């Protein structure tokens with residue numbers, strides 16, 4: 001079965017979607033067959049990869065509801081996606097009486113990821129049923145950590161959630177690592193957060209640091225990952241490095 | 254009763270907490286008695302105002318559970334807060350069988366805001382029961398909108414939710430306005446988002462625009478709002494302007 005990674009952090013705007021899109025694209029460019037599952041009702045990963053609303057016929061909501069789903073092509077070789085729509089936000093209510101509501105994605109994933117090497121699940125900014133489903137379906141959790149003050153505050157809550165899932169449903173779930181994002185070398189705060197993260201989390205923190213780079217935030221408006229929109233930019237280079245380090249960490253380099 | 258405003262946007266990291274803290278502090282500095290309700294389990298508004306975890310004895314979770322709550326002083330005259338802790342995240346489950354779960358905050362707010370002019374409710378990045386409670390308790394919704402590509406995408410979902418609450422529970426709920434945040438004048442994207450927002454939303458968009466300003470992101474690490482941490486900074490000036498424009502809009506200038 002494919003290496004399945006949940007990209008999660010309940011703090012909002014830290015770079016979860018940007019990491020799912022660009023790590024996914026960088027892996028695909030190296031020939032790694034990659035599937036992105038958009039599990040956020042905002043559908044930003046689907047939009048950032050140019051999937052129009054009308055094209056989102058079979059979605060991650062359908063996957064959780066137990067229906068047959070066919071991933072969509074993204075126009076990037078080896079990269080496909082199961083897109084999201086807003087109706088995903090009612091899944092808590094729909095599955096409220098289902099005793100197996102936490103394992104729905106794990107059960108469904110086998111059917112959509114037959115010819116896949118890596119699955120990346122983009123999570124919403126919350127520790128709700130959607131993020132729990134992603135963690136239960138995953139082998140490990142990748143945590144984007146923005147280099148800002150509020151970033152470290154939510155981390156202990158996230159690690160507690162992972163530990164609880166490991167204790168109850170997924171004994172082998174682990175943290176893949178923490179990726180520092182939007183690092184601004186002119187800003188004291190960034191240096192401080194990096195120092196604190198490496199001291200407190202040690203080897204969990206990836207060596208690759210993603211800089212704040214305007215080309216990264218421009219890329220989604222052209223419906224392309226920054227690694228294709230501007231491959232020579234500092235942001236793209238960092239995501240190529242991240243893909244290399246990621247493959248080494250999961251023994252696929 | 255006080256003017257009650259929900260600061261909401263399900264897109265993460267757009268400046269909801271930063272706006273609650275700094276609009277709140279700027280209003281208090283003008284003698285407007287202001288109460289902040291931290292309704293995000295991350296508790297960032299509480300942390301950003303220097304409320305230590307140990308001091309969060311009576312919280313917004315208690316408010317929703319129907320208990321007596323006494324707001325805490327923030328050290329800033331005329332500004333008080335009902336802080337948040339992580340147990341707020343289980344409120345969905347706790348109130349699942351309560352037919353009145355959506356009006357809990359509205360019913361409780363009268364008891365804590367007797368000597369208040371303005372109540373600001375900081376919402377989590379989601380359209381869940383917490384944000385619904387905030388909108389039902391409020392007279393209007395203030396929407397921080399980050400000047401980035403994904404920002405406009407979630408707006409229609411947010412406006413639909415407000416319309417639904419107006420139709421079902423709160424006939425007088427309206428949009429106070431949209432505040433553009435993290436505007437970077439060097440960045441084409443910011444100009445484009447501003448142009449689109451003013452064309453699409455017209456007078457709903459506040460004239461005041463909050464610039465991206467490193468002093469704003471540094472302030473929380475000193476547990477002070479930027480309007481006190483560095484009142485001459487571009488970020489602080491913008492929040493003073495916002496407070497002026499806000500008071501004019503709610504007829505309290």
Ligand SMILES: Nc1ncnc2c1ncn2[C@@H]1O[C@H](COP(=O)(O)OP(=O)(O)OP(=O)(O)O)[C@@H](O)[C@H]1O
Nearest residue numbers: 012013014015016017018125212213216217265401
């Ligand atoms: N390295 C970067 N440099 C500049 N801008 C970035 C960078 N990474 C992300 N961004 C921008 O920051 C914003 C937040 O990023 P993104 O949407 O990926 O975060 P998220 O964690 O997925 O947010 P949410 O919590 O809403 O799901 C986006 O507008 C994105 O384009």
Ligand SMILES: Nc1ncnc2c1ncn2[C@@H]1O[C@H](COP(=O)(O)OP(=O)(O)OP(=O)(O)O)[C@@H](O)[C@H]1O
Nearest residue numbers: 012148265266267268269270271378465466469470
């Ligand atoms: N005008 C600004 N200039 C620079 N940084 C800013 C500005 N406004 C907010 N920030 C920083 O951006 C990050 C996101 O802001 P904030 O936490 O207020 O957003 P939020 O919408 O409350 O996030 P969440 O969705 O997680 O609740 C924070 O680290 C904050 O310090």
Ligand SMILES: [Mg+2]
Nearest residue numbers: 016017040044
């Ligand atoms: Mg996202």
Ligand SMILES: [Mg+2]
Nearest residue numbers: 269270293297
């Ligand atoms: Mg916040």
